[in-house]
Each structure stands twice: as structure tokens, then as C-alpha cells.
Amino acid sequence: MEMPIPAPAVLARKDRVVARLQAVLPSDAVIQDPAETRAYECDALTAYRCPPMVAVLPASTQEVSEILRICHEEGVPVVPRGSGTSLAGGALPTADCVILGVARMNDVLDTDYDNRTIKVQTGRTNLSVTGAVEENGFFYAPDPSSQLACAIAGNIAMNSGGAHCLKYGVTTNNLMGVTMVMMDGEIVELGGAHMDAAGLDLLGLICGSEGQLGVVTEATLRILPKPEGARPVLMGFDSAEIAGACVADIIKAGVLPVAIEFMDKMLIEVCEDFAKADYPMCEALLIVEVEGSEAEINDQLALITEIARRHNPVALRESASADESARIWAGRKAAFSAIGRISDYMCLDGTIPVSELPYVLRRIGEMSEQYGLRVGNVFHAGDGNMHPLICYDANKPGDLEICEEFGAEVLKLCVEVGGCLTGEHGVGIEKRDLMTHQYAPADLEAQMAVKDVFDPQWLLNPAKVFPLAVSETRRALDVAAE
Amino acid sequence: MRPDTEAALADIVKSAKGPLAIQGGGTRGLSPQGDVLSVAGLSGITLYEPGALTMVAQAGTPISEIEAALAAENQRLAFEPMDHRAVLGTQGDPTLGGVISANVSGPRRIQGGSARDYALGVRFVDGTGTAVKNGGRVMKNVTGYDLVKLMCGAFGTLGVLTEVSLKVLPSPETQGTLMLRGLDDVAGVRAMSAAMGSPYEITGAAHCAKIMEGGSVTALRIEGFETSVAYRMDQLKDLLKGFNVDMNVADATMSDWIWKSVRDATLLADVPEDIWRVSCKPSDAPALMARSGAVGWYFDWAGGLIWVRMPAGGDLRAALGAFDGHATLVRASEATRAVVPTFHPEAPGVAKISAGLRARFDPRGILNPGLMGPVAREIA
Structure with missing residues (x-):
């Protein structure tokens, strides 16, 4: 993955930039020693690394504003960072950048149960937002797999989803307001505790903009009352086609489960070895979870299992206890760790129309033969978000490149059948160069025009989202200005 | 064209x-x-x-x-x-x-x-x-x-x-609406908040005190499978019994009619005044209306949306002052519209972004010009 050449003029200004940052921040909040900046050299896309020129750890919106004002005046690129859990390289630095980490900003500013909102600083982790309200019977709905570690800042930047978004939506559907600092240091407020923000939907625009439009320092989030209970049913089928038809029938019957998860045979085996979840060995496994009171859960599961029986399942296991529920989920939740134990892997994130599932899985199987790399599939089947996990050997020269090529072909296939490159991880650097497969030049131009308005010099996270060749003239603006 | x-x-x-x-x-x-x-x-x-x-x-x-x-x-x-x-x-x-x-x-x-x-x-x-x-x-x-x-x-x-x-x-199998009678605005919003904070998935929460004949009504809708709606309705009644008011349940047909009326603001169709729509923090709604100078109003979205009857030509925004939310002028005479903008004025920082976006997406300023803010003109 190519990254822009660091601007020599910016590198030459390092001492002055550091001095100016030190003048407005506590001494331990400015990190410039190369031994220490290495801690920020990558995010969860660990195949790519580059230590930043400087890392800063502000503790308030005001400090973020000072940092951005200085970087704006000095023409230094800024890469915002939440917890560094991006799988797409969203927080990958360049050698001439300032990494702006929000980890010190993790306070709860306000909880308001009457209006069902919480206001937090965005360095707070996803799970600890729920942690702040669960004693009172509430939770924050978006639940990315990395929720123990990932920050709300990153969730907003990537518009993160999770397994339960079929019912509760993704970040953008649960974000009510933000305090955001513009690249020139100006602080703006969008939305708030009221339900529909005024004017243009700038809140919707910045959610998922990958830290390219502004740095969000505070967020007002919607919290929801916890359901009375939840319980899954596990079902196994002879083929992905049958599993897909079963999902469509469940949805058409008017039941809206909170989650419908799919796993293929390769992953069933791997997860079974790892988590001993007692999964049936079959071609396709579904975990369907519903919520409500005990009686409501029973009613919904009765309807779902009746539909499943019409599709001749090879296994059908309704959870009868909390223990059994945990076991049904254990394998699925351990999927990434389980596969990580046997191989290096790349996790894809394309989304497809649910009806295309059998065709896409068949094509991925064929490509797996062709590229000589194993692949397992987990899939949020209710909303079409796939996570093919391609296995490769990081120590074998050339294997990563083959894996990336395979991955790119899978993502192009997703677009071809009417889907998209990424459902919840974001573009970052990982899918940047595939954007031209999903969008025509005019479509990309419209998106870049938005960045022009928010960040005319293209200093915020500039090397992400758009193919470098496409954004080159814009990124060159700043260098040209020197 | x-x-x-x-x-x-x-x-x-x-x-x-x-x-x-x-x-x-x-x-x-x-x-x-x-x-x-x-x-x-x-x-x-x-x-x-x-x-x-x-x-x-x-x-x-x-x-x-x-x-x-x-x-x-x-x-x-x-x-x-x-x-x-x-x-x-x-x-x-x-x-x-x-x-x-x-x-x-x-x-x-x-x-x-x-x-x-x-x-x-x-x-x-x-x-x-x-x-x-x-x-x-x-x-x-x-x-x-x-x-x-x-x-x-x-x-x-x-x-x-x-x-x-x-x-x-x-579409859900059925729906029902729990009606509470006689709550004032503050109690009505509290009842709606209690219901919204419950796990019974309320899909509509409206309150009207000053708009209908015959006293106030607070309405809470539940949708889903028949048995589920019945169960949740009972739980909800139990949850709200402390409000000590009459409660009754509107059946699916009645419920459907109630929420179409709430949705379309049909209660306001024939009133002579101007009509405004306020988006606010639900718990702020009663105090906002108390200082609004309005003739009448009702709450939807558990208080987060207020439909307001305002004396013709009155400026609701001026009456409310600064608050967490915004007010939109929905219906008024041409004369009022000439002096009161349809949409709430934006804060300067936000207005600058909006104007910048209009200038990029519509550089000649020809698409519904002026509707959402000053017209952008191509910079020569």
C-alpha cells in the first residue's frame, strides 16, 4: 500500500512545531522521541507501519483546538486516532504528521435518563459507555467486536456497526450531537440532546468521514433501555443457499431478530476446535437471536424454528438457559481469535444484497482454489455484511501481496453484485485504491468537494479514503503553498 | 418542466x-x-x-x-x-x-x-x-x-x-395505544419518559393538553405480535399506575387513527393561527411552551417534537430565546414568511460550513435558492 512521500519542508519544521505544541500542552502530552512515537506507528492493520513525526495527547476540546490551529498555521498533516483499533489503517501515520490521540479524553460529561442520552468525551471506549449506564438498566447499542478497546471517536469516524445493528442501527443512527474542532481550530457544535439536528445533516456527514473533516471531541449518544431478555437459536444447514433462503423467510415472516449470524464450514471447524461450542459439522450455520420477555422470546423462537424446519436443518438447537446461550455465542465471538491461532489472516468487510449470498460464497470458494489461500466466512446475514477471513503466511515472501489481491477481487465482486467495499470497517488505506470500482469520477469528486469545504488544505488524515492519484492535486495544494 | x-x-x-x-x-x-x-x-x-x-x-x-x-x-x-x-x-x-x-x-x-x-x-x-x-x-x-x-x-x-x-x-401483527387522562404537561412528559425508559419498546409517545376539547390525553403506542402487545400493555399500565389517572387501551383500529392524526397534525388543520414545529430536548418541552406565548400545542416524540399554534405573525424563536433545539415555521401568511425565516438561523461556524457546501454543490445558486440560507454565487 503506497503512502505519500513525507514533505521535506514539514520535516524541517519539526523543532518549531514541537516547541509551539509544548507551549500550549503539558510536557507529557507531546511525544517526539522516535523511541516513543513508535507506539503510534500502526493501528490494527499491522502490516503497515510508520512512526509519526510527533504524537500529541490533548485532554480537552480547547487543547485540541490549539493543536489544530498550530498545525494549520504550520501546514502539518494531522492524523486523528481513537484507540488505534482500525482494521483499515484509518489511523496509520505518515512520517511528516502529528498523531492526535484522544485517549486522555474519556470522561462522562452528562447522563440524562429522562431524555435517554449520554454525553461523553470521545476517547471513552465503546463498552465503557454502556458501563456508565447499565446499572440503571440502559445500554449503548452499537457493538463492534473491538468494543472493549475501541473509542467512540473512532466509532464516529468509521460509523462502526456490530452484530446487533440489524435492530438497533449503526453509530450514525445513535449519534445525536457532537462538539467538533475544525482544522483551523474553530470549535463547532452540531445537534445535541434534541432529536433532529437543524439545517443540513452535518452530523450524518461527519459520521463515517474517517477523521478527514474535523476532530470530534465530545459526543451526545442515544442510550436505550435494556431488553428484558435475549436468547439465541442455532441452526445448521446443508448449503449456504438453504441458509440464505431460511434467513429471507424469517425476515418475510415479520420477525426482526436482533442478530442473524452466519458461519461456513471452515470457520465452524476452526471455532469448534478453539471454543468447544458444540457446533454441528455442516456447510452453513446460523445463530439467530431474539429479545423480549420470556414468553415473547418463546413465541418468536417457536415461529423461527418452525420456519427453519421447513428448510430441513441438519441441526436445530434452541437455547434453554443462559449457559447454553453463552455457549452458542462462544464459537462465533471467538471466530477471529480462533482463526488467528492457526494462521495470519486478513479480514474483509464487503456488504452484498442478502439474495446474492450463495453466488458470492461459491465465487469466493473458487477464488480460494485459484489463489491457493484458505478462506473462512462469517457474515452478518440479516444485513448482508460479510467478513471473509483470508489466511496467509506473513513470513512467506509474497504471500501478503497474494492475499491482498485475492481480497481486492472479493471486494470487487461485492460491488459487482450490487453491494459495497466496506460495511463497517471503513476505507482507510486498505480499500482506498478500490474506490474507483464503486464510484465514478463525479461521485468521488462530490465527496472530495465536501472535504474541500471542511479542510481546504487537505491536512486532516489526507492520505486515506480516496485513491492517492485521485486526491493528489488537492493534497499538493499545501506543499505548493510553501 | x-x-x-x-x-x-x-x-x-x-x-x-x-x-x-x-x-x-x-x-x-x-x-x-x-x-x-x-x-x-x-x-x-x-x-x-x-x-x-x-x-x-x-x-x-x-x-x-x-x-x-x-x-x-x-x-x-x-x-x-x-x-x-x-x-x-x-x-x-x-x-x-x-x-x-x-x-x-x-x-x-x-x-x-x-x-x-x-x-x-x-x-x-x-x-x-x-x-x-x-x-x-x-x-x-x-x-x-x-x-x-x-x-x-x-x-x-x-x-x-x-x-x-x-x-x-x-409491519407488525397488531398495535394498541394506552391512553392516560388528565395529566398536565409536566406530568405528561414524565409519564412518556418513564414509558420510553422501559423495555416495552414504545413506538409512539404523544401528549396533548391544550389543544383538544375535554381535557388532556397522553398516548403511548405498542406494536408487535398480538400476545406481545397484550403483555406489554399490562406491564406498561403497571409501570404508570403511580400517576394515579384513568387509563384505557385503544384497540388497533383506534390506535391507527390516533397516530395518523398525531403524524399529520390534523388537529391543527383548521385553526386560524400560524403553525410552528419545535425540536427540543423532551424534558424541556413544558417550560418552553410556558414561555412561548402560544395559543396551544401538543407534544410528539415524548416531548421532543412540539406542534405549536402561534398567534399570526408572532415570532416563536424570539419568545423562546436560546434553547437546545430549533424551531421551524410550517404555516403562515406570505407577510409573516417575508420577515420570519422558515428555518432556524444557524450558529456562525455551522452557517459557514453550510454555505460552503451550497457553494460547491450549487455554485450558481440556482437550486431552491435562499430556502436554507444565503445564496451562494459563483466566485469569478
Whole structure:
């Protein structure tokens, strides 16, 4: 993955930039020693690394504003960072950048149960937002797999989803307001505790903009009352086609489960070895979870299992206890760790129309033969978000490149059948160069025009989202200005 | 002008010499200056996959056609778009493009989200006549910037919608509404808040004290399977018994009528005053109304949306002062509209961003000019 050449003029200004940052921040909040900046050299896309020129750890919106004002005046690129859990390289630095980490900003500013909102600083982790309200019977709905570690800042930047978004939506559907600092240091407020923000939907625009439009320092989030209970049913089928038809029938019957998860045979085996979840060995496994009171859960599961029986399942296991529920989920939740134990892997994130599932899985199987790399599939089947996990050997020269090529072909296939490159991880650097497969030049131009308005010099996270060749003239603006 | 294709529409925009008034069904009472450009010719559902909960339709497709197609598969538009015809006295057929452009939602917004939460993809023609697509037809999509949200609620000022993809949802088996009688505004909002904070998934919470004959009513809707609705209704009654007022349950037919009335503000159809719509923090609603100088009002969205009857020519924004939210002028005389802007003025930092976006998407300032803020002019 190519990254822009660091601007020599910016590198030459390092001492002055550091001095100016030190003048407005506590001494331990400015990190410039190369031994220490290495801690920020990558995010969860660990195949790519580059230590930043400087890392800063502000503790308030005001400090973020000072940092951005200085970087704006000095023409230094800024890469915002939440917890560094991006799988797409969203927080990958360049050698001439300032990494702006929000980890010190993790306070709860306000909880308001009457209006069902919480206001937090965005360095707070996803799970600890729920942690702040669960004693009172509430939770924050978006639940990315990395929720123990990932920050709300990153969730907003990537518009993160999770397994339960079929019912509760993704970040953008649960974000009510933000305090955001513009690249020139100006602080703006969008939305708030009221339900529909005024004017243009700038809140919707910045959610998922990958830290390219502004740095969000505070967020007002919607919290929801916890359901009375939840319980899954596990079902196994002879083929992905049958599993897909079963999902469509469940949805058409008017039941809206909170989650419908799919796993293929390769992953069933791997997860079974790892988590001993007692999964049936079959071609396709579904975990369907519903919520409500005990009686409501029973009613919904009765309807779902009746539909499943019409599709001749090879296994059908309704959870009868909390223990059994945990076991049904254990394998699925351990999927990434389980596969990580046997191989290096790349996790894809394309989304497809649910009806295309059998065709896409068949094509991925064929490509797996062709590229000589194993692949397992987990899939949020209710909303079409796939996570093919391609296995490769990081120590074998050339294997990563083959894996990336395979991955790119899978993502192009997703677009071809009417889907998209990424459902919840974001573009970052990982899918940047595939954007031209999903969008025509005019479509990309419209998106870049938005960045022009928010960040005319293209200093915020500039090397992400758009193919470098496409954004080159814009990124060159700043260098040209020197 | 009423083009039948996106290409023809793009040609019209490209060759326009002056302002264009973008129109869907013409039912929302916004009449910006300029030559009328009707999108109604771009009509028809192009894709509907009930098993995938997705529909794609051209922007001029009547909402009635979309709702009929969905009803045949026992599905619906979960954001419950309001029909403005009764309250504005307009004619015509509301269209999908109009609903999305104006981000029109209804009572279920409080639980299920608004129109923008169900818009998956758009095609539009910007102010230079360039056709652009964004998003797609899948439910999860973070590929590039979300211009779908930007177009949703932009009232045509950034581009003319030509096609929209939607997430749709199953219709519930039945519904019921719990009615509490005699609560004042403060208690009504407290009751709605208690219900919304319960796990019973309230899909409508409205309160009217000062608008109907015969005292106040607080209404709470539950939807779902028959047994589930019955169970939740009992639980809800138990939860709210401390309010010590009469409670009764409206059956599915009555419930349906109640929420259509709440959605369409039909209670306000025949009143002589101006009509405003306030979006606020739910618990602020009673105090806001106490200082509003309004003739009457009712709360939807558990207090988060207030429909207000304001003496003709009165400036509700001036009466309310600064608050967490905003006020929109929905119905007033031409004379009032000339001096009171339709939309709440934006803070300077936000106004600058909005103006910047208009300048980029509509550099000649020809799409519904002035509707959402100062007109952008091409910088020579």
C-alpha cells in the first residue's frame, strides 16, 4: 500500500512545531522521541507501519483546538486516532504528521435518563459507555467486536456497526450531537440532546468521514433501555443457499431478530476446535437471536424454528438457559481469535444484497482454489455484511501481496453484485485504491468537494479514503503553498 | 418542466439560466422562487426485495404507490412519513423524493429513527447538472462519505434527487395505544419518559393538553405480535399506575387513527393561527411552551417534537430565546414568511460550513435558492 512521500519542508519544521505544541500542552502530552512515537506507528492493520513525526495527547476540546490551529498555521498533516483499533489503517501515520490521540479524553460529561442520552468525551471506549449506564438498566447499542478497546471517536469516524445493528442501527443512527474542532481550530457544535439536528445533516456527514473533516471531541449518544431478555437459536444447514433462503423467510415472516449470524464450514471447524461450542459439522450455520420477555422470546423462537424446519436443518438447537446461550455465542465471538491461532489472516468487510449470498460464497470458494489461500466466512446475514477471513503466511515472501489481491477481487465482486467495499470497517488505506470500482469520477469528486469545504488544505488524515492519484492535486495544494 | 429521465433533468439544470424551484408532489408548502422543475416524471419502483428489506425507486414515485407495494408484502416505511396535505391545505401526491429531501418522519421517529435513518442510497443531479450517486442498496455501507445523509433534509438545495434506495421493515401483527387522562404537561412528559425508559419498546409517545376539547390525553403506542402487545400493555399500565389517572387501551383500529392524526397534525388543520414545529430536548418541552406565548400545542416524540399554534405573525424563536433545539415555521401568511425565516438561523461556524457546501454543490445558486440560507454565487 503506497503512502505519500513525507514533505521535506514539514520535516524541517519539526523543532518549531514541537516547541509551539509544548507551549500550549503539558510536557507529557507531546511525544517526539522516535523511541516513543513508535507506539503510534500502526493501528490494527499491522502490516503497515510508520512512526509519526510527533504524537500529541490533548485532554480537552480547547487543547485540541490549539493543536489544530498550530498545525494549520504550520501546514502539518494531522492524523486523528481513537484507540488505534482500525482494521483499515484509518489511523496509520505518515512520517511528516502529528498523531492526535484522544485517549486522555474519556470522561462522562452528562447522563440524562429522562431524555435517554449520554454525553461523553470521545476517547471513552465503546463498552465503557454502556458501563456508565447499565446499572440503571440502559445500554449503548452499537457493538463492534473491538468494543472493549475501541473509542467512540473512532466509532464516529468509521460509523462502526456490530452484530446487533440489524435492530438497533449503526453509530450514525445513535449519534445525536457532537462538539467538533475544525482544522483551523474553530470549535463547532452540531445537534445535541434534541432529536433532529437543524439545517443540513452535518452530523450524518461527519459520521463515517474517517477523521478527514474535523476532530470530534465530545459526543451526545442515544442510550436505550435494556431488553428484558435475549436468547439465541442455532441452526445448521446443508448449503449456504438453504441458509440464505431460511434467513429471507424469517425476515418475510415479520420477525426482526436482533442478530442473524452466519458461519461456513471452515470457520465452524476452526471455532469448534478453539471454543468447544458444540457446533454441528455442516456447510452453513446460523445463530439467530431474539429479545423480549420470556414468553415473547418463546413465541418468536417457536415461529423461527418452525420456519427453519421447513428448510430441513441438519441441526436445530434452541437455547434453554443462559449457559447454553453463552455457549452458542462462544464459537462465533471467538471466530477471529480462533482463526488467528492457526494462521495470519486478513479480514474483509464487503456488504452484498442478502439474495446474492450463495453466488458470492461459491465465487469466493473458487477464488480460494485459484489463489491457493484458505478462506473462512462469517457474515452478518440479516444485513448482508460479510467478513471473509483470508489466511496467509506473513513470513512467506509474497504471500501478503497474494492475499491482498485475492481480497481486492472479493471486494470487487461485492460491488459487482450490487453491494459495497466496506460495511463497517471503513476505507482507510486498505480499500482506498478500490474506490474507483464503486464510484465514478463525479461521485468521488462530490465527496472530495465536501472535504474541500471542511479542510481546504487537505491536512486532516489526507492520505486515506480516496485513491492517492485521485486526491493528489488537492493534497499538493499545501506543499505548493510553501 | 417535467423531465422523464435523469439525463433530461441534468440537461435542464445544466442549461438553466435562472433559479429553479424543485418540486416533488408540491404538498410540503415550500414555494421557493424560480421556474418549477418537477421531478414527478421520474417515477416507478425499480427494485423491491422483501427478503432483503430493501426497495429502490425513482424520486418522483408517489409515496402511496410505495406504501401499497410494501403493504402487499406486509412491510412498511418504518419512519412513518407525515402527510402535510391536511395541515397545509395542499393538493397533489407526496413523493419519495420530497419525503427524503425534507427528511419527513412521523411519531415512530422516537423509536425507529427518521427518514434519513432508512435512506441507503441516492442518485442526484447537482447544481452544475452533474449526476452523482452515493451509498447503495445494502444496509451497511461505510464506503466513502455519507452524502445520502447530506442530501436527506437538504430540501433540494444541494442537488435534485432522482433515485432513492430505502431500508424497509416488516409491519407488525397488531398495535394498541394506552391512553392516560388528565395529566398536565409536566406530568405528561414524565409519564412518556418513564414509558420510553422501559423495555416495552414504545413506538409512539404523544401528549396533548391544550389543544383538544375535554381535557388532556397522553398516548403511548405498542406494536408487535398480538400476545406481545397484550403483555406489554399490562406491564406498561403497571409501570404508570403511580400517576394515579384513568387509563384505557385503544384497540388497533383506534390506535391507527390516533397516530395518523398525531403524524399529520390534523388537529391543527383548521385553526386560524400560524403553525410552528419545535425540536427540543423532551424534558424541556413544558417550560418552553410556558414561555412561548402560544395559543396551544401538543407534544410528539415524548416531548421532543412540539406542534405549536402561534398567534399570526408572532415570532416563536424570539419568545423562546436560546434553547437546545430549533424551531421551524410550517404555516403562515406570505407577510409573516417575508420577515420570519422558515428555518432556524444557524450558529456562525455551522452557517459557514453550510454555505460552503451550497457553494460547491450549487455554485450558481440556482437550486431552491435562499430556502436554507444565503445564496451562494459563483466566485469569478
